[in-house]
Amino acid sequence: MPARATAPLRLAGACLRLLLVMTLLLGVAYPGAVLLVGRLVPERADGSPVRVDGRVVGSALLGQSVPEGPEGDAWFHPRPSAAGDGYDPLSSGASNLGPSSPELLALVEERRARVAEREGVDPALVPADALTASGSGLDPHVSPAYAALQVPRVARERGLPEDEVRAMVDDATTGRWLGVVGQPAVEVLALNVAVEEAADPAVVR
Amino acid sequence: MSDGVAGALQVALLVAALLAAQGPLGAWIARSVSSTRHLGAERVVYRLAGVDPDADMRWAVYARSVLVFSAVSVLALFALQRLQAALPLSVGLPGVEPATAWNTAVSFVTNTNWQSYSGESAMGHLVQAAGLAVQNFLSAAVGVCVAIALVRGFTRSRTDRLGSFWADLVRVVVRVLLPLSLVAAVVMLLGGVVQNLSAPTTVTTLTGGTQTLVGGPVASQEAIKELGTNGGGFYNANSAHPFEGPSAWVSLLQVFLLLVVPFSMPAALGRLVGDRRQGRLLLAVMGGLWLLAVTAVTWAETTGAGLVPQAAGASVEGKETRFGEALSALFAASTTATSTGAVNSFHDSYTAAGGGVLMLSMMLGEVTPGGVGSGLYGMLVLTVLAVFLAGLMVGRTPELLGKKIGPQQMVLVALNVLAMPALLLVGAAVTAGVPALVDASVQDAGPHGLSEVLYAYASAANNNGSAFAGFGAATTYQNTALGVVMLLGRFVPLVLVLALAGSLARQSAVPAGAGTLSTRSPVFGALLAVVVVVVAGLTFVPALALAPLAEALS
Numbered sequence: 001m002p003a004r005a006t007a008p009l010r011l012a013g014a015c016l017r018l019l020l021v022m023t024l025l026l027g028v029a030y031p032g033a034v035l036l037v038g039r040l041v042p043e044r045a046d047g048s049p050v051r052v053d054g055r056v057v058g059s060a061l062l063g064q065s066v067p068e069g070p071e072g073d074a075w076f077h078p079r080p081s082a083a084g085d086g087y088d089p090l091s092s093g094a095s096n097l098g099p100s101s102p103e104l105l106a107l108v109e110e111r112r113a114r115v116a117e118r119e120g121v122d123p124a125l126v127p128a129d130a131l132t133a134s135g136s137g138l139d140p141h142v143s144p145a146y147a148a149l150q151v152p153r154v155a156r157e158r159g160l161p162e163d164e165v166r167a168m169v170d171d172a173t174t175g176r177w178l179g180v181v182g183q184p185a186v187e188v189l190a191l192n193v194a195v196e197e198a199a200d201p202a203v204v205r
Numbered sequence: 206m207s208d209g210v211a212g213a214l215q216v217a218l219l220v221a222a223l224l225a226a227q228g229p230l231g232a233w234i235a236r237s238v239s240s241t242r243h244l245g246a247e248r249v250v251y252r253l254a255g256v257d258p259d260a261d262m263r264w265a266v267y268a269r270s271v272l273v274f275s276a277v278s279v280l281a282l283f284a285l286q287r288l289q290a291a292l293p294l295s296v297g298l299p300g301v302e303p304a305t306a307w308n309t310a311v312s313f314v315t316n317t318n319w320q321s322y323s324g325e326s327a328m329g330h331l332v333q334a335a336g337l338a339v340q341n342f343l344s345a346a347v348g349v350c351v352a353i354a355l356v357r358g359f360t361r362s363r364t365d366r367l368g369s370f371w372a373d374l375v376r377v378v379v380r381v382l383l384p385l386s387l388v389a390a391v392v393m394l395l396g397g398v399v400q401n402l403s404a405p406t407t408v409t410t411l412t413g414g415t416q417t418l419v420g421g422p423v424a425s426q427e428a429i430k431e432l433g434t435n436g437g438g439f440y441n442a443n444s445a446h447p448f449e450g451p452s453a454w455v456s457l458l459q460v461f462l463l464l465v466v467p468f469s470m471p472a473a474l475g476r477l478v479g480d481r482r483q484g485r486l487l488l489a490v491m492g493g494l495w496l497l498a499v500t501a502v503t504w505a506e507t508t509g510a511g512l513v514p515q516a517a518g519a520s521v522e523g524k525e526t527r528f529g530e531a532l533s534a535l536f537a538a539s540t541t542a543t544s545t546g547a548v549n550s551f552h553d554s555y556t557a558a559g560g561g562v563l564m565l566s567m568m569l570g571e572v573t574p575g576g577v578g579s580g581l582y583g584m585l586v587l588t589v590l591a592v593f594l595a596g597l598m599v600g601r602t603p604e605l606l607g608k609k610i611g612p613q614q615m616v617l618v619a620l621n622v623l624a625m626p627a628l629l630l631v632g633a634a635v636t637a638g639v640p641a642l643v644d645a646s647v648q649d650a651g652p653h654g655l656s657e658v659l660y661a662y663a664s665a666a667n668n669n670g671s672a673f674a675g676f677g678a679a680t681t682y683q684n685t686a687l688g689v690v691m692l693l694g695r696f697v698p699l700v701l702v703l704a705l706a707g708s709l710a711r712q713s714a715v716p717a718g719a720g721t722l723s724t725r726s727p728v729f730g731a732l733l734a735v736v737v738v739v740v741a742g743l744t745f746v747p748a749l750a751l752a753p754l755a756e757a758l759s
Contacts, residue, residue, distance in 0.1 A: 011270065015277040018254035018371070019343075022378065025250070026342045027335030030383065031400075031425040034390045038400040038424070045400045047418055047448055057411045059418055061397060061447035064410045075412055079526070083442075089419050090326055090405070092442035094523040094551035096675035098653035099511035100756060104554075108517050128519035129526055135445030135533075135550045141526035174452075174527075179206060180214040182453020183529025192411055 050189055052196070058189055063087050063140045066192075073118070074157040076142070076150050076195070078188045079129050080111055083137025094135045108132065119149050141185035144173055158199040168194045212503060212531030215457065219535070220496075222461055223468050227488065230465060231472020237380040238353045238373055239477065247375050258372035263365045264707025267354055268700050270370040271347060275314050275696070278340060282310040285336040286328075295329035296404045304684035311688040313337050315695035316344035316576055318430070318437030318546055318670035319687060321678040325419045325440050330402055337437060338426040342386075345433030345466075346377040348578025351699050352470060355582045356477045358706030359606040362714045367706055381466075382432060389462055390428035396458070397451035400424040423448055431462035434576040436546030436670040444536070444549040445525055453527050456549050460536050463545045467574035468492065470581035478606050482725045487584055490734050494573035495542045498566045503534040505559035510757070514556055523551030534559065541566040544576035546670025553648075553657065553673035560656060560673070561753030567663045568749075569741045570625055576668065582702045584737075589618050589705075591736040592724060601722050607714040617705045624697045625666050626744040632690045633662040633748070636683070646683055648675035652756040659752050661687065666694040 038045030048060040058064050063078040065086045081087045082095040097104035108131045115130050116123040127145040147169045155162040172191040175184050206214075243251070243258060251258045262270065285292075286301035286309060301309065305322050312319045318341075322328065328337065350373040357367050394400050403420040410416050423439045427449055430437060444450040444459055468488065475484020507530045509520035524533045533550035540547050541563045552563055566573065572583040589603075593610055596603035603610035636642045637658045647654040657676040664671055665687045672678065678687060723729060 008273070011273050012277055014254060014256050015270075015274040016281070018250070018256060018274070018374075019277055019281055019339075021250050021253045022343060023335055023339050026378070026383070026429075027339040030387065031334045031338065031422040033387065034394065034400050034425040035402065035422065037391050038394055041395060044394060044397055045424075046403065047399045047401075047420055048397055048451075049418075052411065056408050058408060058416055059447075061451050062416070062418070064412065064416055065414050066412050067414070072412070087416065090417050091323060092325060092440050092446050093323070094442070094445070094554065094674065096551055096553040096648065096673070097513075097522065098553055098649040098656075098673075098675065098756075099513050099520070099522075099556050099560075100651070100653055100759070101513060101649055104513045104522065105516055108513060128517045128521045131517045132522040132524075134525050135523045135548070136440075136442035136447060136525060138442065138447055139525050139527075140447055143526055176206075176211055177452070177454040177457075178218070180211045180218065181457050182215075182527055182532050183208075185526040189411065196411065 062138045076188050076191050079139050080133045081137040082133040092136050095133045147186040226465050227469040227472050230469035234473040235476035237376045250375050256371040260369050261366040264367050264703045267367050267370050268703040278314045279310045282336050292331050294331040298329045304681045308684040308688045311691050313340040315668050315691045317668040317691045318435045323441035330421050334422045341429040341433045341435040345577040346374050349377045352578040352581040355702050355706040358709035361710045364710050386428040390424045394424040396455040398424040399448040431459045434543045434545040444547050450549050460539050463543050466577045467543050467580040486725050486730050490730050491574040499538040501562045502538040502559045505556045506530045506534040511556045520556050523554035542573045544571040544669045553675045557753050557757035564660050567667045567669050568745045571667045586621050591733045601720050608709045608712050613708050617701050621698050621701045628690050628694050629662045629666040633658050645680050646677040652752050656752040665690040668695050
């Protein structure tokens with residue numbers, strides 16, 4: 001083969017070899033090193049599992065569905081979710097409906113009516129996060145306002161004093177980091193575990 | 206503390222951290238690419254690959270090396286996805302179908318990271334770690350290489366050589382991106398970002414339902430995804446997914462990571478050309494425009510105008526509770542101003558004004574501060590344009606950093622400035638003009654539907670990768686067309702920039718005289734900012750008026 005024809009092939013060969021070496025370094029050694037560090041903090045590396053009675057019931061980082069209707073009334077409800085049928089980590093994501101979407105507007109009004117009826121409050125009192133789906137569809141939090149709205153119902157269903165449930169909400173609330181970063185939020189799964197423990201002393205975390 | 210004050214202090218905290226980091230990191234990048242010594246690890250890489258790190262390349266050879274390396278990368282990544290089912294760690298997922306595999310391969314090699322697939326249900330651990338994440342490093346490093354080659358065009362005289370692509374690439378990876386990623390990955394791991402090789406596990410939830418937890422090598426990929434301004438999420442929900450963005454501080458750290466290298470490149474330029482004031486001027490222009498975008502998006506999202514935000518009481522559709530409107534807006538403005546495209550909230554549901562600013566940020570050509578490397582070379586091209594305009598206005602010979610700007614340079618600059626808008630507008634016009642394509646991909650009716658199309662092509666042509674995700678990108682036409690736009694949007698400007706570098710390096714340096722216009726003065730900085738905004742403004746205002754502006758006013 002004449003020299004001019006082999007030059008591009010030689011270049012491609014060199015590029016391929018460089019890519020393979022880089023893949024070993026960046027695609028095997030680097031993630032491998034981080035995996036090893038992860039074994040030092042397995043709870044973190046494995047998605048912060050939450051255990052009840054020694055059984056994993058979910059992740060502290062992920063929200064979970066709570067059934068609508070009477071069987072869900074004993075629990076704090078999370079935000080609406082656009083992930084699959086709700087809180088499905090196999091299809092995380094948002095509704096992606098636009099700010100003037102009639103479909104989204106209808107959803108908001110439907111959710112407002114449902115939440116107001118469930119909590120027995122004036123529809124105007126339902127906070128925005130109870131009416132909208134999050135970005136991930138797995139939002140583990142609700143706003144302090146939405147949690148406060150649910151306290152009377154959960155206390156009633158569980159036979160617990162409202163003050164005690166309100167204290168549990170406070171325990172499950174994280175403020176802003178350094179007082180400025182992010183937004184105060186209430187972790188729903190932790191709260192529901194606390195409620196379950198208080199209502200049924202046989203349950204151990 | 207009120208929400209507004211907390212939001213402002215959060216930005217102030219980020220700005221302070223960036224200002225502290227950009228000087229030392231810029232100096233380190235400059236030192237790394239101009240070092241005369243090869244590290245032991247680098248020698249091993251050169252030997253195994255069989256490349257000569259001391260080959261001083263002409264611009265055409267440098268460009269050819271970049272193009273062939275990228276082409277080989279596209280083919281390898283395409284093959285890896287197609288063969289997924291037969292490879293280990295696929296966690297039971299099938300091979301990726303051809304149109305998606307093509308789109309994804311192009312997307313990651315061009316530093317776009319547009320994703321027409323859903324990570325958790327399409328890509329196994331091996332493809333993510335050994336395919337996609339590797340390109341996160343390499344595509345970012347290629348951007349820095351081209352920026353450095355352009356800077357050498359200014360610093361070198363009467364030569365046709367721009368340095369060695371091999372040495373530049375390997376050094377940027379080994380000395381800059383890899384160590385920083387390792388630190389960032391470990392910090393994020395401690396913050397709760399997942400890192401394992403588990404297959405999905407199904408658990409019974411507290412209320413008796415089921416939920417399948419999907420793990421993977423996320424932290425290692427998340428670090429370089431932000432640091433390399435890539436943006437392709439491990440999961441479909443990207444950094445909004447609690448396994449990628451578990452808390453507010455981790456999300457703010459991610460904003461820092463995606464801004465830090467682009468904002469350090471001006472300092473690297475300052476060091477390399479021996480004129481640190483010039484670097485600071487570019488930093489000020491980039492930073493000022495970024496801050497304007499942050500302010501505008503934050504205002505739009507916290508005010509929450511529009512039908513749905515008004516009905517719900519706040520613009521929180523597609524936003525996470527732990528981040529809130531302010532941190533979501535900060536992330537969104539930063540990810541679109543640096544060609545990153547990672548998201549911690551979903552832009553399609555933003556207010557019309559907020560979404561419009563995000564689009565405009567990309568349409569500026571990703572220079573405020575832009576992608577890793579590509580932000581600096583894009584800004585230098587616009588600086589040449591500003592020098593030329595200033596020269597016309599005051600009747601002086603246009604010069605920049607000791608090099609004359611002649612007809613040859615201006616032709617290359619003009620082509621460069623025209624390439625992205627042509628790709629964006631023609632691509633968007635074809636989709637918006639063909640009813641079958643509209644039906645297949647556009648979700649919302651009216652102006653918001655046009656916004657979805659414009660956003661998609663702005664994202665692809667500027668190698669950003671974020672989306673108005675209601676847009677159905679997973680069709681064969683969009684996979685193919687967006688792939689072509691990403692490819693041309695990356696490599697046409699890149700080759701033109703290397704040609705510009707070659708033409709500058711051949712000149713001898715002209716000493717600054719009394720007739721030289723200062724390119725380090727605040728006046729020139731203001732002119733440069735105006736050029737950045739006006740070039741994009743004149744090109745895109747008609748399209749923006751029909752889409753986000755019309756929606757905001759309706």
